[in-house]
Amino acid sequence: MSRDVETAPFQAVAAEAGKPRPGHGPRLTARRRETLAGWLFISPWILGFLIFTAGAMVMAAGLAFSDFNLATGEARWVGARNFAQLVDDPRVATSLGNTLFFAVLSVPLEIAVALGLAMLLARVGRGAGIFRTLFFLPKMTPMVATAAIFFLLLNGSQGAINQGLRLIGVQGPQWLVDPDWIKPSIVLMSLWAVSGTMVIFLAALKNVPRELYEVASIDGAGGWRRFYNITMPMISPALFFNTIVLTIAAFQTFDQAYLLFYRDQSNAAPEASLFYAVYLFQQAFRQFNLGFAAAMAWVLFVIIMIITAVQVRVGNRFVHYSGRD
Known part of the structure; x- marks a missing residue:
């Protein structure tokens, strides 16, 4: 019996194992798992930056073109007067x-x-x-x-x-x-x-x-x-x-x-x-x-x-x- 005939069943099994099972997507590779873990670790900083830095900068940009009354919380547009x-x-x-x-x-x-x-x-x-x-x-x-x-x-x-x-x-x-x-x-x-x-x-x-x-x-x-x-x-x-x-x-x-x-x-x-x-x-x-x-x-x-x-x-x-x- 030839070697190809002997190994054919094992190759078929391996090919079948490599296919994604119904209802299951492909498993994450090691590189993707590391990337996901990295984003999870820096996510607290990202949230803090978006809320306390980027958000504050956007709000300050609006205040820079307005006259803001701290007592009433109302802002009146004044254009470039502050500058x-x-x-x-x-x-x-x-x-x-x-x-x-x-x-x-x-x-x-x-x-x-x-x-x-x-x-x-x-x-x-x-x-x-x-x-x-x-x-x-x-x-x-x-x-x-x-x-x-x-x-x-x-x-x-x-x-x-x-x-x-x-x-x-x-x-x-x-x-x-x-x-x-x-x-x-x-x-x-x-x-x-x-x-x-x-x-x-x-x-x-x-x-x-x-x-x-x-x-x-x-x-x-x-x-x-x-x-x-x-x-x-x-x-x-x-x-x-x-x-x-x-x-x-x-x-x-x-x-x-x-x-x-x-x-x-x-x-x-x-x-x-x-x-x-x-x-x-x-x-x-x-x-x-x-x-x-x-x-x-x-x-x-x-x-x-x-x-x-x-x-x-x-x-x-x-x-x-x-x-x-």
């Missing part, structure tokens, strides 16, 4: 200028401090986990507690920072009074939570191949040369990501300025401390001018989108991706 008022209000320009100055000053400084701390931690051998925990603890400190601490540290007469400067013969400024030093004082406060950026840099530094440094050392490259030609290109994706994230966060700065200067409504805060998000908050929840505040929010969104697009366009020329040709 015209943005141009006429000098405090909008002041707050936007303060925010831009803060972003230009804080983002490079936070990048430099975070990268420096990450490079120090990358060299630690024993006890590296302990040091990473200690450096990350300030990130877990509530912002209210951080503001209270820096309110004492930055006191012009009795603050610890100025007392330390006096020990080396330097007269410290009036951090929270002098308009020229108010934004730098908020920058110092923002550095307290730089550990989040530091962790990203630390992970990027750990992924740099050690062989590159060994080869460069054999060729006689010094420390700065290795940093510029090896470290910077290899961690450029993390540097690019942190720059964009910190820039977006800087334009939305609210907590530091509000807790230092605006929590006590009985005292007039200096103009140098008026940030864009703070003025938006005042218009929405102090003056109840929700239409004007919504217009401010959408203008800020457009500004951030433009700046981010420019950063992406410019940054892609300098970012090195190891998997890209």
Whole structure:
């Protein structure tokens, strides 16, 4: 008997088993099961985004073209009047200028401090986990507690920072009074939570191949040369990501300025401390001018989108991706 005749019954059975049974559809493949599981896992975030972010943005877009009465809940269409008022209000320009100055000053400084701390931690051998925990603890400190601490540290007469400067013969400024030093004082406060950026840099530094440094050392490259030609290109994706994230966060700065200067409504805060998000908050929840505040929010969104697009366009020329040709 030939081999084909012997195996024919088994082939028929296998073919019959492969056919879908009546009333039953085809079974999900492993790839489809993974895809379905992934969508199920991220579905809480998707729902939260649609309800609390996308929904809020759509509602704010409607409020931006209306005069909304919070007491009655009625909205009256006013067209582009709220946006015209943005141009006429000098405090909008002041707050936007303060925010831009803060972003230009804080983002490079936070990048430099975070990268420096990450490079120090990358060299630690024993006890590296302990040091990473200690450096990350300030990130877990509530912002209210951080503001209270820096309110004492930055006191012009009795603050610890100025007392330390006096020990080396330097007269410290009036951090929270002098308009020229108010934004730098908020920058110092923002550095307290730089550990989040530091962790990203630390992970990027750990992924740099050690062989590159060994080869460069054999060729006689010094420390700065290795940093510029090896470290910077290899961690450029993390540097690019942190720059964009910190820039977006800087334009939305609210907590530091509000807790230092605006929590006590009985005292007039200096103009140098008026940030864009703070003025938006005042218009929405102090003056109840929700239409004007919504217009401010959408203008800020457009500004951030433009700046981010420019950063992406410019940054892609300098970012090195190891998997890209």
